[in-house]
Amino acid sequence: MIHIMNCREIATLLDSDAVQHQRWITRVQFRVHLWTCWHCRLLARQIKWLGKVARQAATAGPEADTDFEARILRNLSFPPKQI
Amino acid sequence: MASQPLTDTLLLNRLRERDPETLAATVNEHSRPLYRAARGMGFDQQQAEDLVQDVFTVFLQKLDEFEGRSQLRTWLFGILHWKMREKRRSLQRDESYDAIDASFAEWFDGKGYWVSHPEDLERLFASKEIGAAVEECLASVPLQQREVFLLREVEGLDSKEICKNLQISNTHMGVLLHRARHKLRECLRGKGWR
Numbered sequence: 001m002i003h004i005m006n007c008r009e010i011a012t013l014l015d016s017d018a019v020q021h022q023r024w025i026t027r028v029q030f031r032v033h034l035w036t037c038w039h040c041r042l043l044a045r046q047i048k049w050l051g052k053v054a055r056q057a058a059t060a061g062p063e064a065d066t067d068f069e070a071r072i073l074r075n076l077s078f079p080p081k082q083i
Numbered sequence: 084m085a086s087q088p089l090t091d092t093l094l095l096n097r098l099r100e101r102d103p104e105t106l107a108a109t110v111n112e113h114s115r116p117l118y119r120a121a122r123g124m125g126f127d128q129q130q131a132e133d134l135v136q137d138v139f140t141v142f143l144q145k146l147d148e149f150e151g152r153s154q155l156r157t158w159l160f161g162i163l164h165w166k167m168r169e170k171r172r173s174l175q176r177d178e179s180y181d182a183i184d185a186s187f188a189e190w191f192d193g194k195g196y197w198v199s200h201p202e203d204l205e206r207l208f209a210s211k212e213i214g215a216a217v218e219e220c221l222a223s224v225p226l227q228q229r230e231v232f233l234l235r236e237v238e239g240l241d242s243k244e245i246c247k248n249l250q251i252s253n254t255h256m257g258v259l260l261h262r263a264r265h266k267l268r269e270c271l272r273g274k275g276w277r
Binding site: 006007008009011012015016017018021039040042043046047050051053054055056057058059060063064068069071072073075076077078079080 | 123
């Protein structure tokens with residue numbers, strides 16, 4: 001008998017990015033459930049938006065100053081190769 | 084300097100030949116994403132810069148040991164992970180029990196269907212304040228969960244790369260990601276973003 005997945009199972013799969021690791025039958029059920037369940041689709045959208053906002057917040061955060069790379073390079077020991 | 088981006092193999096060969104321009108190109112390409120990741124993990128400016136410095140120091144020390152089985156970026160983030168872990172010994176607390184399962188369960192009824200369904204956040208996410216709210220909420224997510232979330236969503240690493248970096252199984256990564264996302268949602272909900 002085929003197990004019918006509920007919203008909680010779908011939400012767990014969505015949250016853990018685990019869909020692609022599931023058996024084909026689970027992936028099909030997942031698709032069908034998402035297609036028919038507005039609330040789970042909202043969760044999928046929320047997850048996308050959360051990622052997008054986190055990316056925007058990270059890139060808009062305080063950047064290192066312009067001399068940053070130069071300082072890193074100056075402090076690295078990189079002697080020429082011994083022949 | 085080459086106008087095309089170098090492949091990792093070519094780049095490593097040039098670094099092994101001690102080509103300073105290739106080193107500069109590597110530092111220029113990778114240091115800011117590493118810095119951003121360290122800042123995202125709660126380290127201050129100076130600590131984040133020290134961590135990036137440490138990453139490149141180890142990178143040069145271990146250059147000859149790198150076999151090229153993973154991407155250079157993955158390798159650098161792996162070094163960063165261990166350096167951050169060294170710096171922050173309290174990481175173990177992430178492994179301890181947290182109440183995520185109970186709070187996640189509250190969203191569903193006994194049959195596993197939504198009791199309190201998610202809201203359409205698109206409208207709310209247009210607000211400028213949401214960025215600050217997410218940042219604040221991220222700071223409250225335990226370190227290992229936050230690291231997985233940031234590597235995935237901000238740095239765009241795939242699950243294979245994340246598992247390799249953090250030396251965790253795919254299942255464990257999924258659990259950490261699930262917990263991070265759920266905590267973020269709960270925190271935002273607590274702030275009235277729902």
